[in-house]
Amino acid sequence: xxxxxxxxxxxxxxxxxxxxxxxxxxxxxxxxxxxxxxxxxxxxxxxxxxxxxxxxxxxxxxxxxxxxxxxxxxxxxxxxxxxxxxxxxxxxxxxxxxxxxxxxxxxxxxxxxxxxxxxxxxxxxxxxxxxxxxxxxxxxxxxxxxxxxxxxxxxxxxxxxxxxxxxxxxxxxxx
Amino acid sequence: xxxxxxxxxxxxxxxxxxxxxxxxxxxxxxxxxxxxxxxxxxxxxxxxxxxxxxxxxxxxxxxxxxxxxxxxxxxxxxxxxxxxxxxxxxxxxxxxxxxxxxxxxxxxxxxxxxxxxxxxxxxxxxxxxxxxxxxxxxxxxxxxxxxxxxxxxxxxxxxxxxxxxxxxxxxxxxxxxxxxxxxxxxxxxxxxxxxxxxxxxxxxxxxxxxxxxxxxxxxxxxxxxxxxxxxxxxxxxxxxxxxxxxxxxxxxxxxxxxxxxxxxxxxxxxxxxxxxxxxxxxxxxxxxxxxxxxxxxxxxxxxxxxxxxxxxxxxxxxxxxxxxxxxxxxxxxxxxxxxxxxxxxxxxxxxxxxxxxxxxxxxxxxxxxxxxxxxxxxxxxxxxxxxxxxxxxxxxxxxxxxxxxxxxxxxxxxxxxxxxxxxxxxxxxxxxxxxxxxxxxxxxxxxxxxxxxxxxxxxxxxxxxxxxxxxxxxxxxxxxxxxxxxxxxxxxxxxxxxxxxxxxxxxxxxxxxxxxxxxxxxxxxxxxxxxxxxxxxxxxxxxxxxxxxxxxxxxxxxxxxxxxxxxxxxxxxxxxxxxxxxxxxxxxxxxxxxxxxx
Numbered sequence: 112x113x114x115x116x117x118x119x120x121x122x123x124x125x126x127x128x129x130x131x132x133x134x135x136x137x138x139x140x141x142x143x144x145x146x147x148x149x150x151x152x153x154x155x156x157x158x159x160x161x162x163x164x165x166x167x168x169x170x171x172x173x174x175x176x177x178x179x180x181x182x183x184x185x186x187x188x189x190x191x192x193x194x195x196x197x198x199x200x201x202x203x204x205x206x207x208x209x210x211x212x213x214x215x216x217x218x219x220x221x222x223x224x225x226x227x228x229x230x231x232x233x234x235x236x237x238x239x240x241x242x243x244x245x246x247x248x249x250x251x252x253x254x255x256x257x258x259x260x261x262x263x264x265x266x267x268x269x270x271x272x273x274x275x276x277x278x279x280x281x282x283x284x285x286x
Numbered sequence: 287x288x289x290x291x292x293x294x295x296x297x298x299x300x301x302x303x304x305x306x307x308x309x310x311x312x313x314x315x316x317x318x319x320x321x322x323x324x325x326x327x328x329x330x331x332x333x334x335x336x337x338x339x340x341x342x343x344x345x346x347x348x349x350x351x352x353x354x355x356x357x358x359x360x361x362x363x364x365x366x367x368x369x370x371x372x373x374x375x376x377x378x379x380x381x382x383x384x385x386x387x388x389x390x391x392x393x394x395x396x397x398x399x400x401x402x403x404x405x406x407x408x409x410x411x412x413x414x415x416x417x418x419x420x421x422x423x424x425x426x427x428x429x430x431x432x433x434x435x436x437x438x439x440x441x442x443x444x445x446x447x448x449x450x451x452x453x454x455x456x457x458x459x460x461x462x463x464x465x466x467x468x469x470x471x472x473x474x475x476x477x478x479x480x481x482x483x484x485x486x487x488x489x490x491x492x493x494x495x496x497x498x499x500x501x502x503x504x505x506x507x508x509x510x511x512x513x514x515x516x517x518x519x520x521x522x523x524x525x526x527x528x529x530x531x532x533x534x535x536x537x538x539x540x541x542x543x544x545x546x547x548x549x550x551x552x553x554x555x556x557x558x559x560x561x562x563x564x565x566x567x568x569x570x571x572x573x574x575x576x577x578x579x580x581x582x583x584x585x586x587x588x589x590x591x592x593x594x595x596x597x598x599x600x601x602x603x604x605x606x607x608x609x610x611x612x613x614x615x616x617x618x619x620x621x622x623x624x625x626x627x628x629x630x631x632x633x634x635x636x637x638x639x640x641x642x643x644x645x646x647x648x649x650x651x652x653x654x655x656x657x658x659x660x661x662x663x664x665x666x667x668x669x670x671x672x673x674x675x676x677x678x679x680x681x682x683x684x685x686x687x688x689x690x691x692x693x694x695x696x697x698x699x700x701x702x703x704x705x706x707x708x709x710x711x712x713x714x715x716x717x718x719x720x721x722x723x724x725x726x727x728x729x730x731x732x733x734x735x736x737x738x739x740x741x742x743x744x745x746x747x748x749x750x751x752x753x754x755x756x757x758x759x760x761x762x763x764x765x766x767x768x769x770x771x772x773x774x775x776x777x778x779x780x781x782x783x784x785x786x787x788x789x790x791x792x793x794x795x796x797x798x799x800x801x802x803x804x805x806x807x808x809x810x811x812x813x814x815x816x817x818x819x820x821x822x823x824x825x826x827x828x829x830x831x832x833x834x835x836x837x838x839x840x841x842x843x844x845x846x847x848x849x850x851x852x853x854x855x856x857x858x859x860x861x862x863x864x865x866x867x868x869x870x871x872x873x874x875x876x877x878x879x880x881x882x883x884x
Contacts, residue, residue, distance in 0.1 A: 136421070137409060148414050179611055186608035192418040192438060192483050 125154070125175045126201040127208055127278045128185065129286055133193035134160050134168040141191050142170060151176060151184050155210075155253075155275035167195065169286075171277050198286050200278050208278035212256045217244045218267030226266045233259045244269075293459040296425040296451070297322040300389070302462055303432040305332045309360050311351060311736050312336070313344040317364025318404060319391025322456040336736055336765060339757035341368050343729040345375020345446075346755070349384045350733030353716045354691055356519055358439050359733065361388040366404030369450075370411065374723060376446045377415040381720025382542060383517055385444035387435045388416075394454040395423055408450045417445030425458040433465065434481055442485030443606040444517055485605055489622035494630045497577075497601045497618045501631075502640035504575035504599075506650045507535035510558065510587075513542030513719065514580015514604060515624050516712045522625035523547070523712045526579060529632050534642040536654055538566035540581050541704055542719040549708035555654070559587040560855050561701040564662035564864060567853070569654055570595055571861040578602045580624045583613040584720070585883070593860035603627045662853050662866055663705055672822050674699065674774045674845040678706035678746070681772060684829045689741045691716065691734045695727040695751030698780035698851045703746040725754025728771060732758055735767040742770070742833065749775040749842075750799050759812035762838040770832050771840045773805060776847045784850045788865075789881060809840040818842045857883035 132138045139158055146153050154173040161169040174184060181199070188197045200206040214235075216226045219242075226245060230237065235249035249259055253276065260271060280286070294302070300323060304312070313336045316324045327335050338344040341363045348359030363372050369390040379386045393402040409421045418438050420431045428451075435447040501507060509530055515522045523546040530537045530553055537547055538558040547554050556563035558570055567589075570576065576598045581587070583602075588594040591613065600616040602609070603624060610619040620627050665675045692707055693716035694700040700717060709715050716734060718726040731745040745752075752773055762769050774780075782797040806816030815835045819828040825843065832841045853864040858880030864870075 137413065137419075140410070141413060144414055179615065182611055183608060186606075186610070190606065190608050192481070195482055 129198045130170040131196040134166045157275045204280040206280045211250045212273040214247045215270035217269045222266045294462045296456040297326040307436045312360045313347040314362030319365035319453045341371035343758045346729035347733035350730030351737045354734040355737045358385045364391040366406045369408040378721040378723045379446040385439040386446040388448045392450045392452040395452045412448045419448040421450040425460045487623040489620040489627040493620045498634040505646035506573045507575040508573040509537035509577045511543045511579040512540040512581025515546040518624035525628035545709035545712040548710040565657040567861040573598045576600045582609045589855045590860040672845045677843045691743045693727040693730040693745045695747045696722045696724045699748045699774040701851045724751040731769040744770045747773045750779045763813040805842040814838040
């Protein structure tokens with residue numbers, strides 16, 4: 112016998128969802144509007160064209176909700192006319208997820224040396240430097256970037272720009 | 287050398303494609319940005335334009351047209367205010383899954399974004415209230431976009447599609463190529479475009495086998511059908527009747543699903559939900575299997591979700607995967623078109639030689655008979671004051687053997703109409719279910735009358751709702767559309783008043799309709815006939831005269847001001863906590879949780 116469960120009974124999960132869409136005007140607004148209109152969370156969202164010939168873009172969205180809400184999000188995304196494919200990377204397969212960040216640190220003396228040393232440990236590269244500043248480029252998991260930013264904070268962190276998560280399934284199969 | 291083809295303007299191409307799509311009526315209102323289309327309309331005869339009096343009326347009229355024919359309704363409005371006035375109707379069509387194509391004018395492409403005169407971001411505004419929308423920036427894309435729009439509007443779960451048409455695109459010229467002749471049946475043939483949008487029609491056979499097995503094993507099954515059955519076409523209604531007959535269980539319907547099964551069918555328990563019948567709601571609550579067919583477990587149907595059909599397994603047939611597990615978790619989802627899936631289920635039932643469990647079925651029906659004997663729709667008709675229920679019963683009796691389409695506005699009269707009118711076929715009941723749009727009924731009736739010139743089309747209205755789109759009387763007059771407007775006039779926004787009585791201590795804040803017009807004079811002023819009934823003894827005479835009068839009629843039926851619509855499941859209450867009449871309400875205070883809900 113099945114009892115009717117309310118949403119509150121279920122735990123909240125975080126999912127990374129990849130969405131392949133026609134690269135046409137308004138498509139991102141459709142996706143974002145769906146999330147805001149129906150009260151879903153967006154923790155991170157990235158988008159770029161991935162196939163110029165077929166005019167396809169790929170959106171990677173990290174969202175959270177109960178399993179029922181996650182199912183709804185996927186069903187609602189699938190209902191949009193320009194959406195070709197929706198893949199729940201968290202649920203369907205092991206996947207690789209990366210974020211890129213550009214991080215500006217200002218200062219001199221020991222702090223400057225210390226920031227370079229930590230960047231080396233994190234395998235962050237220097238992509239710009241002046242006498243009093245560095246811009247580091249770092250890729251990795253969200254947690255790794257969070258940790259790096261935390262360490263830069265006392266060393267003169269002044270600016271952060273992050274891409275949000277991009278992700279792809281492991282193995283040979285495409286989306 | 288091949289002879290050069292004559293190039294056509296965007297506006298001419300638009301009309302060509304409308305004609306390809308077998309559009310014969312367009313509901314619209316002209317303005318600066320759509321003048322090229324109106325100029326092209328003027329020079330052709332294939333498409334009839336119905337001039338409404340406000341764009342909101344055009345969309346509801348197109349909805350009435352679409353709902354009563356099963357075809358795509360077409361709307362034509364200008365940019366800016368024309369488009370924004372259409373928004374309510376578009377949202378209404380989205381909620382009730384009505385196929386529409388709405389053509390909106392737009393300022394020329396070079397002015398878009400400049401805050402030009404009568405410019406609005408139409409695609410931005412209508413994105414959340416359409417199934418899909420387009421902005422056409424190149425006349426070469428126009429024919430493809432219009433074909434796609436019709437395909438999207440009518441395919442899968444139907445809905446409204448907006449096409450935003452900048453004025454310069456309508457005036458540019460290009461080649462027009464007619465679509466390739468389709469040899470096989472139009473519906474099964476591949477559409478003439480590259481869209482990936484291909485909703486799943488056939489249900490997964492394993493899911494169907496399991497669903498039918500559940501049905502065969504159930505002791506207390508109930509079918510719960512909705513608007514999806516109507517949208518799927520008349521065949522779905524026919525198959526549903528057959529499946530219900532073969533499997534022997536009771537069936538209830540949502541507001542949008544009325545007509546799929548005849549109201550006087552002995553297995554039909556009436557509408558379920560907030561103002562549904564006692565027998566329908568209690569049968570749902572006590573069932574061990576719910577078969578939802580083209581219905582979406584709306585909050586008006588489920589009541590308190592934690593106590594919705596607690597002992598029942600649930601089968602859910604729906605063409606829209608996002609309807610599955612949205613409000614209620616189900617045990618056996620079947621994604622597919624209602625008619626196709628019902629056909630598959632019937633085939634499976636026959637092939638596996640399932641039989642009705644006679645003993646269990648008899649026991650279930652004995653229980654249902656007890657609930658039915660409660661006679662939950664009873665009312666007391668006195669000699670002096672007309673009860674709204676009485677007026678509707680008489681309307682039903684006196685229109686019984688005619689080809690009648692009923693539309694409604696929104697409120698008490700709508701619920702009474704759903705309870706007391708009887709429908710024996712689909713597509714004859716036009717009402718705003720999901721959005722609950724007051725002012726829907728008159729334009730919807732006009733749209734239905736345009737599609738069915740010889741039918742009897744009646745808008746059951748309230749005196750408050752009818753004033754929301756009263757300007758459309760002028761449309762009815764212009765096209766000699768003999769719609770009948772049956773106003774249950776209680777001088778209150780009845781449903782608001784009822785909630786204020788039951789939930790807000792009888793403080794009737796702003797719900798009294800003061801300074802009402804004289805509806806008889808109003809009908810006459812617009813060129814129609816006005817009738818009035820003050821006493822029960824006058825009701826039959828007024829209805830007969832209304833039916834027999836040429837042209838449009840307003841029948842102003844002065845009904846009991848204090849009558850409430852029962853049964854009623856208060857917001858947030860479960861199915862078994864129904865208020866059955868005025869005496870009930872004092873005993874069951876409404877919970878704080880329920881007060882928050884609408």
